[in-house]
Amino acid sequence: MGEEKKxxxxxxxDAAYMREMLQEMLHQEExxxxxxxxxxxxxxxxxxxxxxxxxxxxxxLVMEExxxxxxxxxxxRYDPNALIIAITALGMSEYKDAxxxxxxxxxxxxxxxxxxxxxxxxxxxxxxxxxxEGNE
Amino acid sequence: xxIERLNYRFLLLLSxxxxxTILAFxxxxxxxxxxxxxxxxxxxxxxxxxxxxxxxxxxxLLLSSVYILVTLFSxxxxxxxxxxxxxxxxxxxxxxxxxxxxxxxxxxxxxKETKEKIKEERDKLNLILESMDDGVCIISKxxxxxxxxKVLIDVFGYHVGDICYKAFHNRDEPCPGCKNTEVxxxxxxxxxxxxxxxxxxxxxxxxxxxNIDGSISKLTIFRDISxxxxxxxxLRDAEERYRVIFExxxxxxxxxEHGKFVxxxxxxxxxxxxxxxxxxxxxxxxDFIADEDMDRVQNYCEERRKGEAPACCEFxxxxxxxxxxxxxxxxxxxxxxxxxxxxxxxxxELKRKEEELRETCKxxxxxDKMKSDFLNVAYHELRSPLAPIVGYASMLxxxxxxxxxxxxxxxxxxxxxxxxKLINRMLELARIxxxxxxxxxxxxxxxxxxxxxVKSLEPEAKEKRQKISMSVPDIEVQADxxxxxxxxxNLVSNAIKYTPEEGKIDINVEDRGEDICACVADTGIGIPxxxxxxxxxxxxxxxxxxxxxxxxxxxxxxxxxxxxKLHGGIVWxxxxxxxxxxxxxxxxxxRKAIKKGA
Numbered sequence: 001m002g003e004e005k006k007x008x009x010x011x012x013x014d015a016a017y018m019r020e021m022l023q024e025m026l027h028q029e030e031x032x033x034x035x036x037x038x039x040x041x042x043x044x045x046x047x048x049x050x051x052x053x054x055x056x057x058x059x060x061l062v063m064e065e066x067x068x069x070x071x072x073x074x075x076x077r078y079d080p081n082a083l084i085i086a087i088t089a090l091g092m093s094e095y096k097d098a099x100x101x102x103x104x105x106x107x108x109x110x111x112x113x114x115x116x117x118x119x120x121x122x123x124x125x126x127x128x129x130x131x132x133e134g135n136e
Numbered sequence: 137x138x139i140e141r142l143n144y145r146f147l148l149l150l151s152x153x154x155x156x157t158i159l160a161f162x163x164x165x166x167x168x169x170x171x172x173x174x175x176x177x178x179x180x181x182x183x184x185x186x187x188x189x190x191x192x193x194x195x196x197l198l199l200s201s202v203y204i205l206v207t208l209f210s211x212x213x214x215x216x217x218x219x220x221x222x223x224x225x226x227x228x229x230x231x232x233x234x235x236x237x238x239x240x241x242x243x244x245x246x247x248k249e250t251k252e253k254i255k256e257e258r259d260k261l262n263l264i265l266e267s268m269d270d271g272v273c274i275i276s277k278x279x280x281x282x283x284x285x286k287v288l289i290d291v292f293g294y295h296v297g298d299i300c301y302k303a304f305h306n307r308d309e310p311c312p313g314c315k316n317t318e319v320x321x322x323x324x325x326x327x328x329x330x331x332x333x334x335x336x337x338x339x340x341x342x343x344x345x346x347n348i349d350g351s352i353s354k355l356t357i358f359r360d361i362s363x364x365x366x367x368x369x370x371l372r373d374a375e376e377r378y379r380v381i382f383e384x385x386x387x388x389x390x391x392x393e394h395g396k397f398v399x400x401x402x403x404x405x406x407x408x409x410x411x412x413x414x415x416x417x418x419x420x421x422x423d424f425i426a427d428e429d430m431d432r433v434q435n436y437c438e439e440r441r442k443g444e445a446p447a448c449c450e451f452x453x454x455x456x457x458x459x460x461x462x463x464x465x466x467x468x469x470x471x472x473x474x475x476x477x478x479x480x481x482x483x484x485e486l487k488r489k490e491e492e493l494r495e496t497c498k499x500x501x502x503x504d505k506m507k508s509d510f511l512n513v514a515y516h517e518l519r520s521p522l523a524p525i526v527g528y529a530s531m532l533x534x535x536x537x538x539x540x541x542x543x544x545x546x547x548x549x550x551x552x553x554x555x556x557k558l559i560n561r562m563l564e565l566a567r568i569x570x571x572x573x574x575x576x577x578x579x580x581x582x583x584x585x586x587x588x589x590v591k592s593l594e595p596e597a598k599e600k601r602q603k604i605s606m607s608v609p610d611i612e613v614q615a616d617x618x619x620x621x622x623x624x625x626n627l628v629s630n631a632i633k634y635t636p637e638e639g640k641i642d643i644n645v646e647d648r649g650e651d652i653c654a655c656v657a658d659t660g661i662g663i664p665x666x667x668x669x670x671x672x673x674x675x676x677x678x679x680x681x682x683x684x685x686x687x688x689x690x691x692x693x694x695x696x697x698x699x700x701k702l703h704g705g706i707v708w709x710x711x712x713x714x715x716x717x718x719x720x721x722x723x724x725x726x727r728k729a730i731k732k733g734a
Contacts, residue, residue, distance in 0.1 A: 113530030
């Protein structure tokens with residue numbers, strides 16, 4: 001495999017400082033990731049996904065209008081191959097299970113370090129790599 | 137003896153006859169009389185008359201013939217008419233004497249018989265008097281004791297001939313309640329008397345008794361009724377006791393006659409029904425039952441009277457002003473009577489309380505949910521701001537920083553980690569309280585758990601130059617691995633925290649067959665004895681002063697306790713101040729019944 005294409009990332013977060021931080025973190029690995037857009041709630045996330053077709057979505061679970069789990073479900077319905085990583089401060093494992101059941105591919109707990117983030121991304125891509133290989 | 141006497145008399149009589157004959161012969165011979173001297177013959181006649189009564193006639197006849205014979209053989213005497221005349225006189229005299237003596241003897245015999253009869257009667261009477269249980273005495277008009285029977289003598293002593301009030305009551309004049317005067321005037325009285333001397337109660341029957349001389353005495357019959365009285369008193373006491381129980385029972389009680397009418401009710405029944413006792417008496421039982429419950433209650437009563445059906449029946453009770461009360465009723469048939477006793481317990485208030493309680497429970501459940509929700513939100517809201525702190529700090533690590541900056545960054549990261557840990561613990565406890573914790577059981581290898589814990593805590597220990605040693609057998613238990621790690625790491629991190637630099641921490645796991653027993657020992661500051669029982673309580677801190685070690689909410693050990701409990705094990709501690717502490721916990725190797733959400 002040659003030079004990998006940059007992964008296009010949609011950040012879904014209702015808190016501005018989190019959006020900014022995620023962007024900052026992803027910029028640290030500019031060669032691999034590119035932030036293509038932001039959404040502040042589930043509804044906007046679905047719209048933005050349809051519009052931008054990103055490779056990866058980081059999805060906060062607690063948001064106004066439409067919550068993250070609902071948004072994951074919508075996006076997955078629209079595009080079953082979408083790669084979604086749920087990021088939340090909710091502690092209970094039920095939420096994790098709910099997010100995974102809705103179709104999230106990875107789960108990351110706040111707070112996380114930059115390393116945690118990239119590890120999660122890598123896990124996500126590895127999984128996809130395997131999955132797409134299997135599909136092909 | 138009798139025969140001997142008879143013979144003796146007979147011989148005597150014969151010899152008297154012979155002697156008289158000879159005498160009469162010789163006297164007649166000497167006096168030269170023409171007839172035999174006859175006067176001597178009267179002696180045997182008299183004797184025979186006395187002895188043989190009428191049979192004396194035969195003696196007289198014998199004598200007459202002897203007399204005639206003697207006269208015939210007497211030289212002087214000549215047979216004449218006088219001889220027969222005299223013989224006849226002999227017989228006549230003998231007859232008269234015999235008759236008289238017979239009559240006299242008869243009279244004597246009769247007298248003797250009468251006397252015997254009287255004696256017999258008297259003996260009989262005495263026997264009756266002596267053998268009867270009642271005391272009998274006769275007292276004369278002037279208070280003199282004339283007779284006492286044995287019973288009375290046994291009780292009061294022998295006082296016949298004494299003055300009654302002196303003898304019995306030690307008084308100088310007749311007793312105030314004495315009935316003597318009325319009785320001797322002819323009145324019969326009956327009264328009750330309690331003797332202080334014997335401490336017994338008598339029923340006295342006193343009646344006039346006419347003496348032979350016409351005077352009147354008093355006959356008194358004493359009947360001891362103490363026992364009867366005692367039984368009566370006991371009965372009265374028992375009755376009174378049951379009446380009080382009935383009256384003051386906390387349940388409403390009433391007696392139902394023939395399944396229809398209320399004949400008796402207690403105070404509580406008055407309160408329940410709102411009717412007075414007088415109004416209740418004779419009221420129909422069904423008047424107290426709400427229409428919709430009528431058939432059911434009647435059936436129940438009927439069945440209870442037959443001894444069937446369960447003991448309790450719930451129905452709506454109608455009180456005076458039409459107010460409906462919920463009661464629990466017990467109907468119990470009274471043995472030997474066509475009636476039963478109903479006890480009614482007013483459940484109205486209880487029902488209301490129950491409703492209230494249900495309401496409260498609901499409210500509490502709501503509050504509990506609110507608490508849970510709040511905790512979840514609080515958890516989320518507290519963790520969210522931590523995200524940029526940790527995130528940016530981790531990014532800063534990648535930047536070129538001066539040494540000072542690195543140290544600052546390190547401190548920020550440490551604080552953030554500590555904060556995260558505290559928030560996690562709070563949520564964990566909240567979830568334990570809400571019974572939301574479930575164990576995800578798997579076969580866990582103990583050495584794996586221990587080394588994982590040690591690995592994660594080793595940096596902290598190294599910082600304090602502490603040495604962690606362990607002795608762990610290679611065994612598996614059925615447990616929740618994450619919880620097991622939490623238990624052990626809580627204990628080990630406490631050990632590290634409370635052990636001074638260069639101290640020693642020892643982890644020891646023992647295979648005990650059914651379960652394992654783990655021990656975390658340190659050479660730390662120790663825990664004072666009075667604190668030991670409480671250290672597993674929530675928010676309990678041994679040191680609450682401002683100089684305490686920070687970074688603790690007193691939650692770690694309570695989480696340990698809850699987790700161990702969830703696994704079905706127990707946890708305890710042993711410590712000596714200044715020397716160190718030992719924390720033990722057990723985990724059963726195999727869960728017998730996995731309780732979901734225990």
